[in-house]
Amino acid sequence: MSQHPQPSSAPPASHHDGSRPYEGLRLMHVHAHPDDESSKGAASTARYVDQGAQVHVVTCTGGERGSILNPKMERPDILANITEVRRQEMERARDILGITQHWLGFVDSGWPDGDPKPPLPEGCFALAPMEESVEALVRIIRQVRPHVLTTYDERGGYPHPDHVRCHEVSVAAFEAAGDAGRFPDAGEPWQPLKLYYHHSFNRPRMEALHAAMQAHGLESPWEERLKTWKPEPEWDARITTKVECGAYFGVRDQALLAHATQIDPDGHWFAIPRELQVEVWPTEDYELVVSHIASTTPEDDLFAGIEAPGGTL
Numbered sequence: 001m002s003q004h005p006q007p008s009s010a011p012p013a014s015h016h017d018g019s020r021p022y023e024g025l026r027l028m029h030v031h032a033h034p035d036d037e038s039s040k041g042a043a044s045t046a047r048y049v050d051q052g053a054q055v056h057v058v059t060c061t062g063g064e065r066g067s068i069l070n071p072k073m074e075r076p077d078i079l080a081n082i083t084e085v086r087r088q089e090m091e092r093a094r095d096i097l098g099i100t101q102h103w104l105g106f107v108d109s110g111w112p113d114g115d116p117k118p119p120l121p122e123g124c125f126a127l128a129p130m131e132e133s134v135e136a137l138v139r140i141i142r143q144v145r146p147h148v149l150t151t152y153d154e155r156g157g158y159p160h161p162d163h164v165r166c167h168e169v170s171v172a173a174f175e176a177a178g179d180a181g182r183f184p185d186a187g188e189p190w191q192p193l194k195l196y197y198h199h200s201f202n203r204p205r206m207e208a209l210h211a212a213m214q215a216h217g218l219e220s221p222w223e224e225r226l227k228t229w230k231p232e233p234e235w236d237a238r239i240t241t242k243v244e245c246g247a248y249f250g251v252r253d254q255a256l257l258a259h260a261t262q263i264d265p266d267g268h269w270f271a272i273p274r275e276l277q278v279e280v281w282p283t284e285d286y287e288l289v290v291s292h293i294a295s296t297t298p299e300d301d302l303f304a305g306i307e308a309p310g311g312t313l
């Protein structure tokens, strides 16, 4: 495990003193591809790491079929070694975020391009038998023993077959990990206490950032996207938990940039000045889906209601 990254500005007001109130607590994010840990929940990850929690990422696939999204990296030497390149990118992001990580070991299903969509490639994650994938994740959950687990919503956050599968496998593993009757060869049962879905890429946030860009006379990257994104108030109302993490947006951006083949430094990720993001939407947003402890929503902490071994939060 690497050193903890330093936030680019002061930590949130509640813990100015460098204290580590989350010492002894563990958070696990299950993601589909390398780079998803940096594009979803990365600033809250950096905050929890800085404040003492252990954050562990499980990456279901190697990202072998991800297309190169940064024109500067569209080079033959990179294309020929994409699997290795993506592993190295993940290692850099891991160090920047201060996380530990497991590869679940499945092969990227790729984005099915075309109409009608082509069949998924043989042997890919989305086609692997559920029991096999769930057992692999249960084994890691029982080893790492997270108090909190996060994954994508039932739509996958976006409809990549690996993201939808990641959701299905994570929910099934959350249920099975604590059950001694399931996968008895995969370790001692461990029941994570809370299950969350990521909701950070929500329409109200995009609207707020878009409006702020316009108010400052800047060109918003979201003009076109908002035109085609139908408002879904019931969907947005599912957000229960807003984690303050604006002070860690700089760490998030560094982790994103580590995925050089996937993230264009001149692209939409960095089109909105960071100070404006901190001012307008300083949180990452989640939905509490299952809780095995008493907790009330809305809340501002993924660990709310869970007692840290060193005392109360």
Ligand SMILES: [Zn+2]
Pocket: 032, 033, 036, 160, 163
């Ligand atoms: Zn992905």
